Amino acid sequence: MVLLFPFIKTIDVDHYNVFFKTLIYVIHVLYCFLVNTVFAFINNFTPRKCVPKIKNALLLKSATDCASLIRKGELTSFDLVSAYIERQKEVHPLINAVAYDNYEYALRKAAKIDNYLAQLDRHSSEFENLSTTKPFLGIPFTVKSSICVKNCKAIAGIVCRMNLEPCTQEHDGITNLKEAGAIPLSFTNVPTMCLWVESHNYVSGRTSNPYDIRRTCGGSSGGEGSVIGAGGSLFGIGSDLGGSIRIPASLCGVFGFKCSPNALPDNFHIPDGGKDLRHMAHLGPLARYATDLKEVTKFYCNDEQRKNLRLDEPTNMQELKYFYIDDISYLDAEPIANECRAVVHDVANELSKTNVTTQVKIDEFKYSCDFWFAQYQKAVDSKFDGLNGYLNNFDPNEALSVPYEMVKNILGFKTDFDLGALSLSFDIKHVKSFNEKYLNLYLEKFEAFRTKLIKMLSNDGVLILPAWPTAAPFHRELLFNRANLSYTAVFNALGFPVISCPIALNKNGLPLNVQIVAVPNNDKILFDVAIEIEKIFGGWKEAI
Template sequence: MALTRFERFVVWVLRGAGGMLFAVFQLLAPRRGSERSARRLPPITNPLLRVPAMQLARMIRRREVTSVEVVQAYIDRIQEINPLINAMVKDRFPSALQEAAQVDKLIEEETGGEDVLEDRLPLLGVPFTVKEAFTLQGMPNSTGLVTRRGVISATDAPPVALLKRAGAIPLGVTNCSELCMWLESHNHLYGITNNPYDLERIPGGSSGGEGSILGGAGSVIGVGSDVGGSIRIPAFFNGVFGHKPTSGVVSNVGQFPPATGQQPGFLCTGPMCRYAQDLVPMLRVMGGHQTDRLSLLSEVDLKSLRFFSVAHDGGSLLVSPVDRQLVLAQRRVVERLEADLGVEVQQLKLPQLKYSFQIWSAMMGAPGKDGKQPTSFAELMADHGTKVWPLWEMAKWTVGLSKHTMAAIGLALVEMFQRSHPTEFIIQQKESLQRDLEELLGTDGVLLYPSHPQLAPKHHHPLFTPFNFSYTGVFNILGLPVTQCPLGLSTEGLPLGLQLVVGKQQDRLSLATAVYLEKAFGGWREPGTTTIEAT
């Protein structure tokens, strides 16, 4: 199928004109938090930073370590690395230490024993971080929009509240892309966030601050959201785990901007963490009783599962080819599964994946059941204020006067030419892919698929490859749960990884496979050993 006029226009704007804009951007982009003089992140010196969250909780309950010691260890690490990565944009360190002291007092006074505490407060005393797009009481909730600079949250988003109710202690909020709709966590309020494995590269978006702080060992667990890959892409680029749950399991309330049109069915809130064993406990807490239908505590026999591997999307003209190192990494996973489990991994091609971007874009812009169109991106940029004119904002941006990033302006500009209803062809491709995958995966299937076609790109380079998120975005539209797993490092010292896609409500299958892959391939790797060229 040839590209539509709209798609050709988008390619021209974001690739052809991108060269000129990128050159200007290099001159105008704020450099806050981007200290390029450092060659590497400082190494981890406190062993507490290498302990999974659930193990930390157990150590705290058993009085092997205090919550104050754990929280202080993470505060020290954040203060050490945040000037380099600019991931945390607002902290609550004094309050976190006070809450940790209260936890230690509670444990001293507890007479019911460790089991009672574990059942009632499974994350007692464990620190965590939160994407700034979520409300966290007393913290900003701007989502990188300059006009929301003064917005302070009065309440907690439900998933955040549930984590706090389970005993976890929030350390602060982390950076995201402007209005959560871009691959790079950059905005004119907080600046640009760097990848801990290479400060010249992006941590992904929109949960890029979470990915960066986790990858740099400044946090052990965190809260992210995902409408097109915003959990999985940062998890991939920063070498950590991330899970997009079955749609509707974890509440999306308490986020800005709110989803409209059909988008509430595509947006998912989920856990991000450095250690695979923390995924299930986090999801159980964040989803509450909604996770009962997932049977997360049921034992999974990996040898009884059916595994499939799809190497690429079939060659979309809009998307980059899959990097050879990622192809080889996925092949190594196939070989390891077959050798260790005695299964046969079936190699597949799904031709509908070639239209992943078109499917995602069309459905994201489609009206809801009430017939109302989703809120336009230009309206979100205005946030009930002065109307934003994309062409005028682009002109202002070239002379450094716009409050918006080039990515946000470009998206608003492209939106002006987008169809309000998906074409019949794209609807057919979406429905066909949905049927094929649901039939293929059933209740015992796991699909291996690249998380992204490239390793973490350098800053601003996604302006040239804006459709590469399609590798993750298509699964939001299909409503399928997906787990991103790290697979070691590339020859450049950048994280490798892949997605594990399973049937609806079969989250436990991908989560169990993630635990296996962590043992097989080492999981998260410390980034401090990777040399970074100074400029």
């Protein structure tokens, strides 16, 4: 839509006659088909390659199982950490998911944990309470390289941050996981300033999909999705402003959780949009296993958030009502692939065996992308230039011209900034910036849309829809089909909790996920639904 009709707004198309509506849609479909065909043709000359199969059976155990084995003395943390270091080193030349490692610290910490457990009296209350006080004792995990961890750098794919001193402050969620016994193992790749849906920057390079290295892992938490999908991590922490947890989770076949506003810690992230973006920007976990996703979330948050999430309360699964949408494609998203539509129906059909399941059509989803831009503009407005300040460390003598850097990038001149991040920055500031009339129109429609969804789902409803309109695209393809954000970004605008769940691999060995959605502050039911879906469809699957 942005490339084809940059100044046509979806809301205006409603007033066109049938001929022009049809013409615009046909051009849109043909354009997407052309892009897909060209990229498929170009990449056809390079054979598909995926990460090697996991040889160490230890890497196939869940985090909760490994933690239990460590507490029992049947597994050492040192052996587990060593196994994950070995796996990360094995897959790194293929996927380039780790921006920089923390291996020496992790091994020292693991050895200390093993020594502590060896000396701990197994009849003491301290030992008996370990499963609740330190449930992830000795378990390694990964962290998105834009999240602040004490004594480590938060580079966020920005060249001028490479020489900054390590962080002196730490994201609360990381502190909570450390207190639960978990060990930060490595820091994963992101796009420049986390501002794109592919993970490429001029600090660490490009991250690839573990199921086909010709394809993208998504972004901006792309390194997390890639390394977890490759079996190089059990779980990790990412961030999500428009789908940045769920897109990599979906393209790499793992679970990813975007929470309700204020449900999880959200401080010390680069960039920081401030309190004005708190209702849209969230940090949270990705995991290979649904049970781990729930347990990690429980100990990632603080005591008050844990109480509000109510994750230990049972969910009456028989009383849940399911609604599903198999397509929200319009001018702001690629036409949905049949296989992505099919997995939504597969999930709905399985759940309909025990629950009421209803297919719905909600016309307002066609405005999804514009709803996000409107909410973003309302929250940030002129302050977006402040976010761009991260690209030059807020140096007033190094003013950044986004259009100039875009031209340099396109013409092949040296630049420190990825074209995807620059183009999205340009879109937000110029192409998708609404005047007061359009902003108010979208905000009015948005409030009616939000009210409609809350009424439909209530406290016992779950919405199922595609996680993405296609399987993982080829590298750089999203520069031309960027508006696929429609499937994810709308839920950041709405403030609805979402989990992306892996369902199957397609005929090309690529993951297909669905999203499950609930009303705000009803996050808890999604974890139990995700666990049920994992039982039915098998969850994460190794690359083949």
